[in-house]
Amino acid sequence: MSFAGEQHMGVVTPPPETQGFRLNHLMLRVASPERSLAFYSRVFGMQVLRRLDFAEMQFSLYFLARLEEGDSVPEAQDARTTWTFQQKGLLELTHNWGTETQEGFAYHDGNAEPQGFGHICFSVPDLAKAQAWFDANDVTFIKRADQGKMKDVIFVKDPDGYWIEVVQADLLANMGD
Known part of the structure; x- marks a missing residue:
């Protein structure tokens, strides 16, 4: 593994004591x-x-x-x-x-004020099929793939109101600067 991570202010070389974390x-x-x-x-x-x-x-x-296929769970x-x-x-x-x-009863979802925790994320092989699957299963959308400024990203809610981001990795190759 030769990739050393992007360098930004505050980033330090991982201490050897953290090996295996x-x-x-x-x-x-x-x-x-x-x-x-x-x-x-x-x-x-x-x-x-x-x-x-x-x-x-x-x-x-x-x-x-x-x-996944091949996972061997005791x-x-x-x-x-x-x-x-x-x-x-x-x-x-x-x-x-x-x-x-x-x-x-409800837990704070982290996105209402005051904001804190934001979301979890799932990567899927086909975003359009995932969106259709969510529709077929009455999942609550926050944002569909064609909405908002960030295209090709879906946000849905779980039963407790937590946000779940859903992405297709190859559609995000040119995201950001």
């Missing part, structure tokens, strides 16, 4: 795991790799991935837990027990 997952809090798991499995084809419950603290974690829970925490690009849905029954 990798981003494992991103966590979103969800009010209803049933509703969110149905959405991410049906609309994005994700599977639950591991569910971890923490009864004393009253929350559950669901680790999701879009498995069957045994302890081995699968270890394997899960060794992966790249997982989505963790955290459910704080009881939120699913609270009338009007």
Whole structure:
């Protein structure tokens, strides 16, 4: 690997102590795991790799991935837990027990004021087919591929209102400066 990364103010050479560090997952809090798991499995084809419950603290974690042919996931829970925490690009849905029954309960999506967290992103092989799939599955759009200043980028919402960017990599080759 010869690419050393783009150089910008504040960027330093990675310290040798960080060798082997990798981003494992991103966590979103969800009010209803049933509703969110149905959405991410049906609309994005994700599977639950591991569910971890923490009864004393009253929350559950669901680790999701879009498995690919050839992925070898261990069957045994302890081995699968270890394997899960060794992966790249997982989505963790955290459910704080009881939120699913609270009338009007909602998490901040990060895009309303004050802004913070923005979105997660999925890359798809065919953006037009993905957009048609979202339409067929009644997914809520924030922005379609032909709308706004950034063409060939879709934004949809998940059941908790979190934004999901959807892109086709080869359509973005000439994006930005």
